[in-house]
Every structure is written in C-alpha cells, then in structure tokens.
Amino acid sequence: MQSSADAQNAAIPVNFYSFTLPALQEYLKKYGKEKFRAQQIFKWVYESRVTDFEQMSNLSKDLRAELKNLISFEMPPVLKHLISVDGTQKFLFDVKNENSVEAVLIPSDDRLTLCISSEIGCNMACQFCFTGKQKLKRRLTADEIVGQFMQAYDALAREGLGRRITNIVFMGMGEPLDNSDEVFKSIDVIHSPWGVNLSRKKITVSTSGLIPEMYKVADAKVRLAVSLNGYSDEVRSQVMPINKKYPLKDLLEECKRYYRATGEKITMEYVLLKGITDQVDHAQKLAKLLKDVPCKINIIPFNEHPGSGFERPDDETVQAFHTELIRLGAHVLLRRTMGRDIYAACGQLTTKGDRPETMDISNSKIGGVHVRSFSGGQPSV
Numbered sequence: 001m002q003s004s005a006d007a008q009n010a011a012i013p014v015n016f017y018s019f020t021l022p023a024l025q026e027y028l029k030k031y032g033k034e035k036f037r038a039q040q041i042f043k044w045v046y047e048s049r050v051t052d053f054e055q056m057s058n059l060s061k062d063l064r065a066e067l068k069n070l071i072s073f074e075m076p077p078v079l080k081h082l083i084s085v086d087g088t089q090k091f092l093f094d095v096k097n098e099n100s101v102e103a104v105l106i107p108s109d110d111r112l113t114l115c116i117s118s119e120i121g122c123n124m125a126c127q128f129c130f131t132g133k134q135k136l137k138r139r140l141t142a143d144e145i146v147g148q149f150m151q152a153y154d155a156l157a158r159e160g161l162g163r164r165i166t167n168i169v170f171m172g173m174g175e176p177l178d179n180s181d182e183v184f185k186s187i188d189v190i191h192s193p194w195g196v197n198l199s200r201k202k203i204t205v206s207t208s209g210l211i212p213e214m215y216k217v218a219d220a221k222v223r224l225a226v227s228l229n230g231y232s233d234e235v236r237s238q239v240m241p242i243n244k245k246y247p248l249k250d251l252l253e254e255c256k257r258y259y260r261a262t263g264e265k266i267t268m269e270y271v272l273l274k275g276i277t278d279q280v281d282h283a284q285k286l287a288k289l290l291k292d293v294p295c296k297i298n299i300i301p302f303n304e305h306p307g308s309g310f311e312r313p314d315d316e317t318v319q320a321f322h323t324e325l326i327r328l329g330a331h332v333l334l335r336r337t338m339g340r341d342i343y344a345a346c347g348q349l350t351t352k353g354d355r356p357e358t359m360d361i362s363n364s365k366i367g368g369v370h371v372r373s374f375s376g377g378q379p380s381v
Ligand code: SAH
Pocket: 128, 129, 130, 170, 171, 172, 173, 174, 175, 176, 206, 207, 208, 225, 226, 227, 228, 229, 269, 270, 271, 300, 301, 302, 303, 304, 305, 346, 347, 348
C-alpha cells in the first residue's frame, strides 16, 4: 500500500474521464483510499458536474489535496464552436500536437444527437470521405472520447435552455472498430448508471465493415450502423477499399449475426454518389441485396468537400432513388442533411485549416442544409 507521500509524488495525474468505476476503485486502492470514494467522485462529476475537488464537500481536506495530484479533469479544449443556420453545432477539439477532431451536435424534433470522433484521420481510405483523405494520425483515448461528450454537455448547460444530449453516434472522424478498446471503454462510461447513464439503445457505432471486430457491438448491446455505400462488390470495392478484404457476402452475414444476438435492426448508410450509386436500377439492386437483412436504409446524398472528385446528385435523383426503395418495400429514411454550411455533415469532417470554414448551400433544397442518411447526423435508430 502506498503512503500519502507516494501519492503526492505521482508524476502525472490520470485523466478522470478514462476511468470506469471499477478502474477508479482499483486506482484509489493502490493509494490506500476506500472504495466508496470512487463512487463519491463519480457522483460529483457525472451527476452534479463538479470537477473541482475543493467543492467535493464530502471528501476531507487532506483527501482533496491528495486527489488533486492523482486525478485530473482535462477535456480536449474547444478550438472552435460553429453554429449552423439549422441549429447544428460543430465543435473542433484540440487533441494535442497540432491535431484536432470534430464533434457535431444535431437537433431534431425529439432528439439531440452528438456525433463523435474516434480517431484522428482514418486508414480506411473511403474515396468519398474527407476524413479518409487523411491517413490515420492517432487513435483517440477513452478520455478524449468521453471528453468530447462532456464538452458538448457543458456547452448545452451554459446555454441554459435545458436541452440534453439524447443520442450518441460514432459517426465522426475515424473508424470506431479500428480503435475498439478505447471506444468500448468510453461506451461503458457513457451508458453506465455510475457514468453518463445514457441508454445503450441511444448509442450507435458505425463501421465501414471491420468484420472481426463487429461482434463487440453486439456484446456491448449498442446499435450497429454499417456504411454500405454500394449495391455490389464491384461498386463497393471501388469506393471503399475495405470491401476487398471483407466483401459484402461476409459483411451481411455478420450483420445477420448481430441481429440474431440483439434483435436490433441494423442501420445501413448509403451515400448517393452522382452516376455511381444513385440510379433507380441501383436502388433495385440494393433492395435485392438487403432483402433478407433486417435493416433500415439511410440514404445520404453525397456531401461535397474540396477535391473529392464526386458529385452530389440533384434533389430529383435523390427523390427518385428514395421512392424506388419505398416502392420495393424497403425501410428507408431520407432526412435533411444538417450542418452542411459549416462543413459538419457526414464525410465533411477534418482537421483544422485544410478547408474553408463555411460553404454556400443554396444548390439543394433537401435540407437548406443538407441531407444525411442518418439524417445529417441523425441515425434512424
Ligand atoms: N468510419 C465509420 C464512421 C464514420 S463515417 C464508418 O465509415 O461507418 C460516417 C458516415 O459518413 C458513413 O456512413 C459514411 O458513409 C458517411 N460519409 C462519409 N463521407 C461522406 C460524404 N462525403 N457525404 C456523405 N456521407 C459521407
């Protein structure tokens, strides 16, 4: 057992947001502290939103002084906070060494969804995705993921309108299943009653199809979204290189396994790329491909970003695709894309400085600000 003096000497305080309750209990035990102290601290932080040990009135003065050296409450600093004409808010976070990631808060009638990032850049190299243009720089740690949530939570509290985040989607920058240890640790903190206490059903992990990691989504009992974006292996491999390794047949088999394990439908995200995936016969092929997969299809007209080489289909083409899927009996959603004017829509997220801050969006009416499958950031789940 370590003495108080040892605790005082702890070189680096550990970030609180990286702790689950059992992990903090274990950590404090090393310094000779009672187990229930961890519970007390969790209550202060996630229930009362107090992160100054001096204000934790049920801890003794000495203990508070020691804890200051053991635990820090650092969250990724907000470098920029932009608000779209449609109410979408984008946060740009500093994740050290000149790196930044984005999170987007998307309001709709009955929910307020936070779309968070799991990595700086992404190695999956999907052709249509702005994040995919940047090679993976680093995977985020659990405290950086939980920190994005808490920063958005605090920003809402400061607004004083009583609005709360109702849903979280891992659809920001990065491939969550390429960083599964930290992502599922953060999910533990977010859904547990001792943490943020958000229902598992309100948490969605979106993947480009890393099949060997997908069982973890079922194990965590959270919702699964899959970036499909192609109606055949040929087209999908062209826009998503990961399809060469994990082709559609295996991917859809894994989706069915998820459904059998959880009873939850999968959300299939399907980006409409002009001339490539947006034609009526593509809708027919897509419906056929998915006919025995329990899912909802979210169609997302491509969101432009500089130098992508793809185009966004016009509103009529999008509507025709949508209508055809409905005619074929698919469960399909096309919602307003949100936050497009502040580059906060799907596939527009990037690190700072490599793109203008705002754009003109007058070319589309499906959302004065845009359409995103899972609605501008809203998954249909
Ligand atoms: N890496 C994960 C989650 C982040 S991407 C994944 O791929 O699922 C979130 C969603 O944004 C994916 O469904 C992807 O297909 C979509 N997306 C990426 N680039 C886009 C773009 N330029 N326009 C519209 N949607 C895009």
